[in-house]
Amino acid sequence: MEAYLLHLLIMIGIYSILSYSMNLVTGFGGLLIFCLAGFYGIGAYAHTLLQVGGPESQFIGELLFSAALPFPVALLGAAAAGGLAALLIGSVALRFRGDFFVFTTLGFQMIVFVVLYNWTDLGRGAFGIYGIPRPDVFGWEVRELWEYVVLVGALNALILPVLFLLYRSPFGLSLKALRENERAAESLGISAFRQHLSALVVAGACSGIAGGLFASYVTYIDPTSFGLKESIFIVSLLLLGGSGNIRGPILGVVVMILLPEALRFAGLPDSIAPNMREIIYGFTLVILMYWRPKGLAGDFALR
């Protein structure tokens, strides 16, 4: 039971990085994106490929690239990969507005999935990569669950304050202005392209770190963890909790991660429980969109 609770805490920690990253782009910048899981996955794979390897690795000759770098360096690499991916997709997608922008991010998400799935030399495709080394942070060997909680907590403590500073900074204010009225903001000398691209890159880099954490926690990754479904899940975190402030995203994460667990104890027959969970998810979101478009505690209605 204790292990189970610690596991939930770790997942909440990983998803809180993801939802606060998304919050910068969506809650403040007003851009709906369906590719955050892509950045998350790219981070996870970059972290993994930078970590597995070395002479005793079972993957030598099987993977295109493997580096056996220490955990902190690999995590930085994951951030760089996520940020770079965001820079790439942003500089294309931000040429479009509205629905077309959203579809471009959706397309990117699908491309990431298909590449990870089919490029077997890169990451073993559907087989996934197992045996990802557990973290070794400057001599601290993270093995126990509670140690993971500390590690994830520490990274939250490093990343979230930076994001919160950005929310409250002039940069965050200019994002809010762009969200309110892009042309009016541009008429004051604010470049929508630059501000949105910066927000995307920051979000991509933070999501990359979350991906690295996830990979080194579960020690096995395959593309299905980073598909469109995952992106939609992250969007629904913000829809449910609310966005454009600090309390909304974390509320969404806690509710969305604990809700299925609570349903698990609701006494549904095992054969229908997973389906029922999905149905209840869907219903909750529809009801929420209808009654509270800003989410439970949000400042901004995505609509």
Added chain:
Amino acid sequence: MMNEPILTIENLDKRFGDVAVLRGVSASLLPGTVTAFVGPNGAGKTTLFHAITGDLVPDGGAVMLRGNPITRMAPWKIARKGLGKMFQDVRIFENLTAIENVLLALHDHPGQSAWASLAEAPFRRRLEPGLVREAKSWLEKAGVEPPYDRPAELLSFGNKKLLALARLMAGKFDLLLLDEPTAGLSPIMVNRITELIRQLTDQGITIALIEHNFSFVADVAERAYLLQEGQIHDYGPTAEVLAKEENREMLIGL
């Protein structure tokens, strides 16, 4: 030097499909003056303003700001060159406070990059009060009704227009394009705006405006362009343009 135009428009063309909205429009604005653009609805006045500010890309012709071409430049770049505008539908940031609306226009407000924002984060606490005080002083100068710390959507329509002007004043723009600044306003508000425009021109700021309120135009504008069907129909001192019989017929049907 004083008579060198700050803005020159040369032969501007703009078509929407088959409709030629601007047909070879040329005009110039002298520094520190108020120029009015009048004409019937659909004459192309707003399109002309949009073509100047970069919101629309003209099909032909050129726009020069202080002798430098700004045609086809991105709107935000043109804004940074000192050209500010007030939209016909005002476009303040409704969910931000009045103070935040003005903060966004302050030039020393480093709202540009994420990196600059992070780099100056340690000094934020020290910088912020000064900036807020400056924003407040612009709001007071424009005559926006307090309180300033509530969402701007709660302001009356007149106050929203004043807020838009406060934003332009705070941004230290030296050329302002105002699209119907008095539309929908009470006479008191119109007087208030007249007064503000006088103050701005006294500081050497150049103003171009689109207006249908001809007594206001006669009050503030030295010169007027009369647009009709996408062409400059008449140009001259405001009183003369408004007095000509054929012009009056076109503008007010008398």
